[in-house]
Amino acid sequence: MAKVLVTGADGFIGSHLVEHLVAEGHEVRALAQYNSFNSWGWLDHLPSLDGVEVVSGDIRDAQFCTTLTQGVETVFHLAALIAIPYSYVAPDSYVETNVRGTLNICQAALNAGCARVIHTSTSEVYGTARYVPIDEAHPLQPQSPYSASKIGADAIAMSFQSAFELPLTIARPFNTYGPRQSARAVIPTIIAQIAAGATQIKLGDVTPTRDFNYVLDTCRGFFLKLFFGPRELAG
Numbered sequence: 001m002a003k004v005l006v007t008g009a010d011g012f013i014g015s016h017l018v019e020h021l022v023a024e025g026h027e028v029r030a031l032a033q034y035n036s037f038n039s040w041g042w043l044d045h046l047p048s049l050d051g052v053e054v055v056s057g058d059i060r061d062a063q064f065c066t067t068l069t070q071g072v073e074t075v076f077h078l079a080a081l082i083a084i085p086y087s088y089v090a091p092d093s094y095v096e097t098n099v100r101g102t103l104n105i106c107q108a109a110l111n112a113g114c115a116r117v118i119h120t121s122t123s124e125v126y127g128t129a130r131y132v133p134i135d136e137a138h139p140l141q142p143q144s145p146y147s148a149s150k151i152g153a154d155a156i157a158m159s160f161q162s163a164f165e166l167p168l169t170i171a172r173p174f175n176t177y178g179p180r181q182s183a184r185a186v187i188p189t190i191i192a193q194i195a196a197g198a199t200q201i202k203l204g205d206v207t208p209t210r211d212f213n214y215v216l217d218t219c220r221g222f223f224l225k226l227f228f229g230p231r232e233l234a235g
């Protein structure tokens with residue numbers, strides 16, 4: 001069976017996707033961001049890495065991405081900087097990782113002749129909803145440098161589909177929750193306070209509303225893209 005590449009495999013959603021793909025019998029190349037601690041992030045915590053080829057590297061490096069995509073049929077591109085607050089203080093790194101990194105992955109996938117690329121965007125590109133439910137016709141509103149960098153990444157990926165016929169799907173997940181999620185997210189924050197015995201939950205602004213998806217449901221959505229072409233399955 002041809003190889004599936006998962007970028008961001010060391011992260012929350014990517015590590016679950018790797019497990020799901022392996023359980024379904026796929027050979028996975030898993031990209032963990034290189035660091036000097038020899039850490040593969042959440043991949044270090046999986047019960048087994050059978051069927052997984054872990055590669056350390058960085059999507060900001062175009063030459064590295066060329067090697068990364070060799071022999072790969074499907075690319076699930078999840079690697080990104082995702083924290084909105086950090087994007088206010090370090091926007092440059094968001095452009096480098098999310099925009100340039102996505103350019104490198106698209107270019108490398110095109111050159112390697114990959115059969116499909118699933119690029120992960122986010123519901124954040126829509127900003128504060130002007131109407132609900134948000135659909136794909138909703139205007140894009142870059143309310144943070146993170147959102148802007150994802151809008152830029154989507155535009156780069158779409159240009160590769162229009163200009164070079166890259167077989168592309170863009171997924172825009174809404175808030176995802178589940179095991180391995182960052183402790184600063186709202187559901188872990190509530191659970192941590194209950195576990196610490198709090199009788200009153202303290203949160204910041206509780207006026208915004210959100211749609212939440214369980215991480216394995218998000219992964220199942222990604223997984224279905226292996227069987228359908230870019231336009232056969234919406235969303």
Ligand SMILES: NC(=O)c1ccc[n+]([C@@H]2O[C@H](COP(=O)([O-])OP(=O)(O)OC[C@H]3O[C@@H](n4cnc5c(N)ncnc54)[C@H](O)[C@@H]3O)[C@@H](O)[C@H]2O)c1
Pocket residue numbers: 007008009010011012013014031032033034041057058059060077078079080081082097101120121122123172173174175176177
């Ligand atoms: N978590 C959510 O609720 C949510 C919602 C919508 C969209 N998304 C998108 O899903 C994807 C995965 O998000 P997540 O929640 O698993 O985040 P995460 O931070 O847990 O995972 C992202 C991974 O990307 C890796 N990465 C960052 N920079 C890199 C680089 N330069 N080279 C290689 N790897 C790099 C990090 O090591 C990290 O593990 C992201 O693209 C994010 O924008 C997440």
